Amino acid sequence: MKQNKYNRLKIGLMITFFVIISLLYLMPILWMFISSFKTSGALFTTGFRLAIKDITFKNYLDLSSIPFGRWYINSLIFAGGYITFGVFICSLAGFAFAKYDFRFKNILFLIIIAAQMLPIHMQLVPLFVMLAKIGFINNYIGLILPMIANPFGLFFARQYMVGIPDDLLNAARIDGASEWQIYLHVVLPISKPVLAALTILFSLFAWNELIWPLVVMRTEEMFTLSVGLSTMVGGYEPQYGLLMAGSVLVIFPIIALFLLMQEHFISGLTAGGIKG
Amino acid sequence: MFKKLFYNKKIMPWVFIFPFLFIFAIFKAVPIIYAAFLSLHEVNGLVGGDFVGLKNYIRIFSDSEFYTALINNTKYMVGTMVTLIPIPLVLAVLLDSKFCKGKNIYKAILFIPALVSLVIASAVFRILLHEGDTGILNSILGWFGIGPQKWLVNPLLTIPSIILIATWRWTGVNIIYFLTGLTGINQEMYEAASIDGANVFQRFYYITIPLLKPIIVFVATLNLIGGYKLFTEVYVLWDGGNSPGQSALTLAIKLYRAAFSYFKMGYASTIGFVMAIIILIFSLIQLKLTGFFEEE
Numbered sequence: 001m002k003q004n005k006y007n008r009l010k011i012g013l014m015i016t017f018f019v020i021i022s023l024l025y026l027m028p029i030l031w032m033f034i035s036s037f038k039t040s041g042a043l044f045t046t047g048f049r050l051a052i053k054d055i056t057f058k059n060y061l062d063l064s065s066i067p068f069g070r071w072y073i074n075s076l077i078f079a080g081g082y083i084t085f086g087v088f089i090c091s092l093a094g095f096a097f098a099k100y101d102f103r104f105k106n107i108l109f110l111i112i113i114a115a116q117m118l119p120i121h122m123q124l125v126p127l128f129v130m131l132a133k134i135g136f137i138n139n140y141i142g143l144i145l146p147m148i149a150n151p152f153g154l155f156f157a158r159q160y161m162v163g164i165p166d167d168l169l170n171a172a173r174i175d176g177a178s179e180w181q182i183y184l185h186v187v188l189p190i191s192k193p194v195l196a197a198l199t200i201l202f203s204l205f206a207w208n209e210l211i212w213p214l215v216v217m218r219t220e221e222m223f224t225l226s227v228g229l230s231t232m233v234g235g236y237e238p239q240y241g242l243l244m245a246g247s248v249l250v251i252f253p254i255i256a257l258f259l260l261m262q263e264h265f266i267s268g269l270t271a272g273g274i275k276g
Numbered sequence: 277m278f279k280k281l282f283y284n285k286k287i288m289p290w291v292f293i294f295p296f297l298f299i300f301a302i303f304k305a306v307p308i309i310y311a312a313f314l315s316l317h318e319v320n321g322l323v324g325g326d327f328v329g330l331k332n333y334i335r336i337f338s339d340s341e342f343y344t345a346l347i348n349n350t351k352y353m354v355g356t357m358v359t360l361i362p363i364p365l366v367l368a369v370l371l372d373s374k375f376c377k378g379k380n381i382y383k384a385i386l387f388i389p390a391l392v393s394l395v396i397a398s399a400v401f402r403i404l405l406h407e408g409d410t411g412i413l414n415s416i417l418g419w420f421g422i423g424p425q426k427w428l429v430n431p432l433l434t435i436p437s438i439i440l441i442a443t444w445r446w447t448g449v450n451i452i453y454f455l456t457g458l459t460g461i462n463q464e465m466y467e468a469a470s471i472d473g474a475n476v477f478q479r480f481y482y483i484t485i486p487l488l489k490p491i492i493v494f495v496a497t498l499n500l501i502g503g504y505k506l507f508t509e510v511y512v513l514w515d516g517g518n519s520p521g522q523s524a525l526t527l528a529i530k531l532y533r534a535a536f537s538y539f540k541m542g543y544a545s546t547i548g549f550v551m552a553i554i555i556l557i558f559s560l561i562q563l564k565l566t567g568f569f570e571e572e
Contacts, residue, residue: 007375010375011375011376011377014370014373014375014376014377015377015378017370018370018371018376018378018382021367021382021386022381022382022385022386025385025386025388025389025444025447025448026385026388027404028389028392028397028400028401028404028444029388029389029392029400031400031403031404031412032396032400035400035403043403044403044406044408044410044411045408045410088295089295089296089299090296092292092293092295092296093292093293093295093296093297095292096288096289096290096292096293097293100285100288100289100292101289102286102289102290108293108297111305112300115300115304115305115308117555117556117559117560118308118552118555118556119504119505119548119551119552119555121505121507121527121528121531121548121551121552122307122308122311122545122548122549122551122552123303123304123307123308123311123548124531124532124535124544124548125311125314125531125535125541125544125545125548126306126307126308126310126311126314126545127303127307128535129310129314129322129541130306130307130310132322133322145299145303146299146303146304146307147303148299149296149297149299149300149303149304151300151304154296178279178282178283179282179283179284179285179288179292180282180288181282183292204391207393208393208394208395210393210394210395210507210508210511210512211507211508211511211528211532215536225393226393226394226395229395229396229399230395230511230512232399233398233399233402233512233515234515234516240399240402240403243399244399244400244403247396247399247400250393250396251391251392251393251396254391255388255391258384258387258388258391259384262384262387265387265391266387266452269390269449270449270452270453270456
């Protein structure tokens with residue numbers, strides 16, 4: 001009986017502790033939401049106070065005065081292109097590395113993985129110069145194409161596909177399937193979890209990345225959301241209210257998706273091992 | 277003829293890797309070689325450039341800003357080690373306890389900050405860290421009788437402010453890593469230790485920490501590598517990275533400025549190369565420590 005009471009106390013303390021921690025970690029997001037209904041002037045002076053009469057929807061309406069919708073579309077194009085082509089070529093090459101023997105296989109794999117360790121920063125300047133020479137600066141192709149051959153994507157796909165039993169592929173071969181049909185109809189359906197994780201990893205990158213689109217996209221109407229929002233903090237009159245309204249519209253779809261498909265998000269982000 | 281090709285087990289793997297390899301060669305391999313080439317040249321703008329040998333490398337090692345940046349990156353890296361290992365580790369152990377009810381809810385909530393882009397996170401923290409006494413963090417400190425701090429203005433507090441953002445964003449992800457490790461620990465070990473009279477702290481110190489060592493090493497190296505890539509937070513917190521007294525100047529900010537403010541493409545490439553070497557060394561240490569080389 002006494003033991004029981006002691007355990008209940010522990011459970012209670014645990015709940016209290018984690019509720020406080022959760023509130024602490026949610027606070028910045030909550031604050032973004034609240035700030036999006038304040039005027040830019042009131043943001044810094046009212047502190048915790050939010051009077052009903054101060055609530056304004058002006059920030060959301062004012063988003064139409066900047067190319068916010070265009071940035072949203074650009075980010076969707078970036079994410080869509082990156083996912084479509086990136087997941088396709090990574091899974092295709094990952095399949096070859098997982099299930100076939102060919103010359104130079106190990107050395108090629110090693111070179112690709114070694115390249116993954118190099119930071120994108122090293123390639124920024126050469127890529128910019130190369131893209132400028134062929135006229136792909138400020139261009140969707142120039143934004144997407146250099147990103148899609150993602151060594152990590154290949155590695156992740158390969159690791160998963162190694163686990164597919166060879167018997168399954170051979171059975172398909174006996175049934176008269178070509179190697180391409182095996183990829184399309186046997187390997188891809190089995191690999192759904194890894195394809196989902198890659199999709200999430202790539203789309204979060206496209207949605208959140210700053211430095212790469214900042215280098216490639218040079219005019220306002222070609223900015224992605226990250227680049228566009230980063231231009232709003234600077235200057236003599238930063239438009240924080242507007243910025244917070246935009247931020248709410250950027251992160252809430254992601255959070256909604258996360259709540260729907262938590263496991264895929266977690267495996268995509270943790271497997272990525274990339275902080276940023 | 278064409279159809280037969282699809283059945284060829286010798287040729288099809290090459291067809292499968294071709295798109296990846298082609299794009300990889302053009303947009304990954306060539307830029308790396310080109311970066312090496314550019315770093316040996318003095319290039320102003322996009323065209324031309326004179327071969328200058330190792331001049332850019334000599335210049336970088338006599339550039340005081342380079343050392344400032346290196347030290348700032350290192351400070352940030354050390355800071356994330358101090359926060360982003362113990363905090364997630366303790367939270368993961370608590371979440372793993374049988375007395376923790378509703379752990380999936382807490383896990384999800386703590387993970388959400390990782391979904392917020394660095395641009396938005398930095399923008400929100402510009403508001404939270406506002407230096408006046410109406411700033412949000414300063415208001416909270418006020419409840420405990422601590423005076424308002426000039427977070428983003430005082431050069432001593434700029435790096436701690438970035439560490440705060442990193443800690444907020446990444447705790448949830450590291451919790452997942454540690455929880456994965458904790459599920460692998462046999463519960464009987466704890467029970468045996470309890471019977472032998474080990475208290476909670478002794479069990480944590482003598483069982484949990486040693487068994488989680490591979491994961492701790494993994495998380496530490498992620499911090500190590502991430503520490504030298506720092507860019508976005510500084511760029512957004514101080515309007516393009518003009519932090520007070522260069523107190524948050526980083527290698528990536530220096531590279532970006534050299535390339536896109538001063539158009540010194542050769543020198544910028546040199547900075548990129550040096551960054552890559554630093555990160556490569558740490559990555560190799562990570563692979564060595566996590567036993568990658570023994571596996572295959």
